[in-house]
Amino acid sequence: MAKEEQDKILNEVTESEYKYGFVTDIENDDIGKGLNEDIIRMISAKKKEPKFMLDFRLKAYRHWKTMKMPEWAYLKIPEIDYQDIIYYSAPKQKAKLESMDDVDPEIRATFDKLGIPLDEQKILANVAVDVVMDSSSVKTTFKEALAEKGIIFCSFSEAVQDHPDLIQEYMGTVVPIQDNFFAALNSAVFSDGSFVYIPKGVRCPMELSTYFRINAENTGQFERTLIVCEEESYVSYLEGCTAPMRDENQLHAAIVEIIVKDNAEVKYSTVQNWYPGDKNGKGGIYNFVTKRGICEGVNSKLMWAQVETGSAVTWKYPSTILKGDGSSSEFYSVAVTNNYQQADTGTKMIHIGNNTKSTIISKGISAGKSNNSYRGLVKVVKNCEGARNFSQCDSLLLGDKCGAHTFPYLEIGNPSAKVEHEATTSKIGEDQIFYCNQRGINTEDAIGLIVNGYAKEVINKMPMEFAVEAQKLLQISLEGSVG
Amino acid sequence: MLSIKNLHVSIEGKDILKGINLDVKPGEVHAIMGPNGAGKSTLASVLAGRDLYNVTEGEVIFQGKDLLDMEPEDRAKEGIFLGFQYPIEIPGVSTVNFMKTAVNEHRKYKGLDPLSASDFLKLMREKKALVEIDSKLTNRSVNEGFSGGEKKKNEIFQMAMLEPKLAVLDETDSGLDIDALRVVANGVNKLKTRDNATIVITHYQRLLDYIVPDVVHVLYNGRIVKTAGKELALELEEKGYDWIKEENGK
Numbered sequence A: 001m002a003k004e005e006q007d008k009i010l011n012e013v014t015e016s017e018y019k020y021g022f023v024t025d026i027e028n029d030d031i032g033k034g035l036n037e038d039i040i041r042m043i044s045a046k047k048k049e050p051k052f053m054l055d056f057r058l059k060a061y062r063h064w065k066t067m068k069m070p071e072w073a074y075l076k077i078p079e080i081d082y083q084d085i086i087y088y089s090a091p092k093q094k095a096k097l098e099s100m101d102d103v104d105p106e107i108r109a110t111f112d113k114l115g116i117p118l119d120e121q122k123i124l125a126n127v128a129v130d131v132v133m134d135s136s137s138v139k140t141t142f143k144e145a146l147a148e149k150g151i152i153f154c155s156f157s158e159a160v161q162d163h164p165d166l167i168q169e170y171m172g173t174v175v176p177i178q179d180n181f182f183a184a185l186n187s188a189v190f191s192d193g194s195f196v197y198i199p200k201g202v203r204c205p206m207e208l209s210t211y212f213r214i215n216a217e218n219t220g221q222f223e224r225t226l227i228v229c230e231e232e233s234y235v236s237y238l239e240g241c242t243a244p245m246r247d248e249n250q251l252h253a254a255i256v257e258i259i260v261k262d263n264a265e266v267k268y269s270t271v272q273n274w275y276p277g278d279k280n281g282k283g284g285i286y287n288f289v290t291k292r293g294i295c296e297g298v299n300s301k302l303m304w305a306q307v308e309t310g311s312a313v314t315w316k317y318p319s320t321i322l323k324g325d326g327s328s329s330e331f332y333s334v335a336v337t338n339n340y341q342q343a344d345t346g347t348k349m350i351h352i353g354n355n356t357k358s359t360i361i362s363k364g365i366s367a368g369k370s371n372n373s374y375r376g377l378v379k380v381v382k383n384c385e386g387a388r389n390f391s392q393c394d395s396l397l398l399g400d401k402c403g404a405h406t407f408p409y410l411e412i413g414n415p416s417a418k419v420e421h422e423a424t425t426s427k428i429g430e431d432q433i434f435y436c437n438q439r440g441i442n443t444e445d446a447i448g449l450i451v452n453g454y455a456k457e458v459i460n461k462m463p464m465e466f467a468v469e470a471q472k473l474l475q476i477s478l479e480g481s482v483g
Numbered sequence B: 001m002l003s004i005k006n007l008h009v010s011i012e013g014k015d016i017l018k019g020i021n022l023d024v025k026p027g028e029v030h031a032i033m034g035p036n037g038a039g040k041s042t043l044a045s046v047l048a049g050r051d052l053y054n055v056t057e058g059e060v061i062f063q064g065k066d067l068l069d070m071e072p073e074d075r076a077k078e079g080i081f082l083g084f085q086y087p088i089e090i091p092g093v094s095t096v097n098f099m100k101t102a103v104n105e106h107r108k109y110k111g112l113d114p115l116s117a118s119d120f121l122k123l124m125r126e127k128k129a130l131v132e133i134d135s136k137l138t139n140r141s142v143n144e145g146f147s148g149g150e151k152k153k154n155e156i157f158q159m160a161m162l163e164p165k166l167a168v169l170d171e172t173d174s175g176l177d178i179d180a181l182r183v184v185a186n187g188v189n190k191l192k193t194r195d196n197a198t199i200v201i202t203h204y205q206r207l208l209d210y211i212v213p214d215v216v217h218v219l220y221n222g223r224i225v226k227t228a229g230k231e232l233a234l235e236l237e238e239k240g241y242d243w244i245k246e247e248n249g250k
C-alpha cells in the first residue's frame, strides 16, 4: 500500500473517541415498540408486500415464539427485552429520487462525514452504491449499467415488488426461518437489505457495495441480503457499516444468504464497525448475524473476507455449505476487540460434495478487558470423498486483561478427508514497541504497524478500497490500548 | 555532544548504575568494556529511554537538551541510535515498511517531506551495499527468524539508514563471524564523520582493531572505574578483570 495512504491512516490515530459517532437528525416514520402479529402485519402492509411475504414473516414469528436465545456462545449478554424494541422505521422521503441532488441534504452530509463515497468520484471509481439508511433504501446508483448485463442489484423491498418470483424461489433456502433464534426473528421483522442476481455467464463489472447504518434511536436493525449467482457468473460484494455514538444497546440481527451455482464465484467482503460502546463498556451494538452461502454447483467458489472491529457483542459465523463436487470456500477474518467488547465469531465449512476444499484463516486481536473467541466447525459428511480443509487460528493479545479463546470443532465422517489445524497465540511485547520507539516510531504507530502486519494475510484479500479502510479501523479501534 | 553526570539507575529497587559520569564529543569513538552484569546494557537502555529503569539521580544532556525528559521516539529522532544486544523480532512487519516508517518519522521531525517510494528504495540499495546485507534479509519481516549474526548486521543496516548523531552499539560484535565482523566494523567506520559519535560496548578487543576507539572505559559494578586510551583494551584482554575487581574492592 502506498506510503501516503499509510500516513493518512497513521494520522487519524490522534482521534481517540469513536470517530463515526454522531446522530443525524431525520424524521422517522416509526410504528412504536413491541412485537406481535399485528406489528408484523403492519410492517408488511407499510411495505406493500405480496401475501407470500406476509405468510413467510408470520410463520417465522410463530416459530420464533417457541425458541429461546442461544446460550452456548462465550458471551455475557444482558437480558434483551424484545418488546422494548421498535421493529420498523424508515427515513421520511419525498417522491422517488432521480439524482444525487434530490437526496436529503441531512443524509448526504452524514454520508460525507462517514466518507461514504456516494459522489461522482466514486462512480468514476467504478463502484455502484446501494445505500441503506435505517430500513429504507435511499438511493441506488448505476442500476442501469448493471441492468444492461441483466444484473439485478436493488434493495430487498424493491426486489420483493419487482422480482417476487426470484425472492420466493430463493429466500430462506440457505438460512431457513427455523435455523436459529435470530434468524427466525429477522425473518419475521426484517426491514430491508439488498438483493443481487447475476445471470448465467455474467461477470459483474464492478464491486457491488452496500453501506448499512443504524440511525433511529432504539431501532433494531434487521437487514436481509440475498445473492444469487447463476452458472459461470462472478460477483464481488462489499458490505461495510459504521454507526453513530449512542448510549443504549441496540440489537442487530442480519441474515445473508448466498447461492452459488456451477462454476460461479462470489467474494463477500465485510468491514464491520458498529458502535462498540464506550471505554467503560456502556452502550454499543449487539450484533447477531447469520451469514451462510451454499456452493450448490460443481466447482463453485465462495470467499468470505471480513474485518470486524465494532459492536459490543458480536455473534457471527459466516458459513459455507460445499455441496457441489469440487467446490471450494475460503474464510479470512480479522476480529478486533477492545475495552469491554465481546466477540464470538468463526465459520462453518460443511463438506458434502466430493473433492471439496476449504481454507480458514482467522486472526483475533484482543485488547483492554475484551474477550475474543474463535468458534469454527469443519464437517465432512459420510459420503464426501476427498475433502480438504486447512484452518489457521491466530490470536494476538495486547495487555494481560483480555482473553482469547479457540473452539475448533471437527466432525469428520469420511476417512479420505484431509484436515489440518494450526493455532498460535502471541502478544505484542513491550520490547517490540520499544524497539519501534527506538527507531523513531511512536507507540500508536508501532501498534498499527504490528497489528496490520499480523492481519496482512486477511487484509490482502479485501478489495483495495476496503483494505485501506480496514487498516484504518484496526488502528483506530486499538487506540490507547497499550501504555 | 553527550554529557552524563552522576547517573544513578535502579530497577525493582536494586541499584544498578551508581554514579556514571561520561562525556562524549562529536567525532569521538568511546569503547565501554566490563564484566557481565556490570550495567553496560542498562546504561545503553537508559540513554535510549527504556522505561523499565528508574533514574534516581543525575542528568544526561544531549546536544544541549535534557535527554531524560524526552520520549524514546524523540530521542531517536534527535539522533540517538541503539544497536540492541538482543535485537527484537517483529513478525509480519516487513523490514522495508518498518524502515520506511522510521526514516519518514525522522524526516518529519526535521521538517522534511517523506521520501518518495523510488527515493526510498534508492536509499535502501545504497545502505544495503554499505553494510553488505543481503536483500534476502531485508525482504523478510524485521529480524524474524534471523540468525544471531544476521540480526546484528541488520542493526548496522538500520543505523546506516537513520544516520544517527550518537550510535550506542551494544555488543554488536558478539555472534558475528570473522568476515561479518570486518564488514560491520567497516560499515561503522564508513558512517563516521566529524559530527557524529559512537559508543561501542564490547567484550573483545578484536573489534577495537577495526573500530579504533579514542577512549576506553571500564564499567564495573555500576561505575566507570577506569578510563584510558585504546591500549587499555589490550591490557584487559591479557589480564581479564580480576585486577580491576581487586582495585575496586570486590
Ligand SMILES: Nc1ncnc2c1ncn2[C@@H]1O[C@H](COP(=O)(O)OP(=O)(O)OP(=O)(O)O)[C@@H](O)[C@H]1O
Pocket: B011, B012, B016, B034, B035, B036, B037, B038, B039, B040, B041, B042, B043, B052, B085
Ligand atoms: N529487568 C531487570 N530486572 C532485574 N534485574 C535486571 C534487569 N535488567 C538488568 N538487571 C540486572 O542489572 C545488572 C546489569 O545488567 P546489564 O544487562 O546492564 O549488564 P551488562 O553489563 O550489559 O552485562 P553483559 O555483559 O552480560 O551484557 C545485572 O545484574 C542484571 O541482572
Ligand SMILES: [Mg+2]
Pocket: B040, B041, B042, B085, B170, B171
Ligand atoms: Mg549487556
